Amino acid sequence: MTVELGWIDVRPAPAGPPAIGTLGPEGTSSEQAARLLRTRLPDGPSIVLRTTYEQAVEDLKAGTVSHVVVANAYRDIHHFYMADDIALADVFVMDTPLYGIARRADGGPLSDRPSVVTHPSPRPLVAQLLPAAYPLPEVATADSTSQAAQAVAERRYDLALTTEPAATRHGLRFISRLRPIRMVWSVFIRT
Ligand SMILES: O=C(O)C(=O)C[C@]1(C(=O)O)C=C[C@@H](O)C=C1
Structure with a gap:
């Protein structure tokens, strides 16, 4: 809402x-x-x-x-x-909407060093939200949060910083806490 x-x-x-x-x-x-x-x-x-x-x-x-x-x-x-x-x-x-870090819901185990994609503007949230178990990754950029979610759904990256509506649309599951901006x-x- x-x-x-x-x-x-x-x-x-x-x-x-x-x-x-x-x-x-x-x-x-x-x-x-x-x-x-x-x-x-x-x-x-x-x-x-x-x-x-x-x-x-x-x-x-x-x-x-x-x-x-x-x-x-x-x-x-x-x-x-x-x-x-x-x-x-x-x-x-x-x-x-709520932002979080999401993975493919149907994927196997995540790598120890998962790749991450985000729109450039909310990029500081990657370090803020990525669970401590993962080292801070190289971060790739997409044109929007929704494109970031799509790139993960298409297996181009492991994790996306994305919105709740985009994660739902692309069948992703959040692995972090969620927050709005x-x-x-x-x-x-x-x-
Ligand atoms: O990609 C989106 O969802 C946008 O609407 C652009 C976007 C974002 O990337 O988060 C850009 C800056 C703000 O953080 C809010 C929205």
């Missing part, structure tokens, strides 16, 4: 039917944030999930979506703040 903790509108919504772009595929925290934004917009807008936030912003500039939701922990968000053809419309605080989300519109 997602909990909205605060909301600031800084610019009126654009005219026309809304559509929301963000980072996918299904199971990302960004998808949950987009679902929350949808509850505040008229006409039950569609949600367009893209492989990167940059692709979602290209859709915004091209006019195929009206809003793009970006996690403020995204390290390249400054490009979106600096662009002069899009602008910040809203800011809200929402806890992400209290996140500020930025909503951009075209100017």
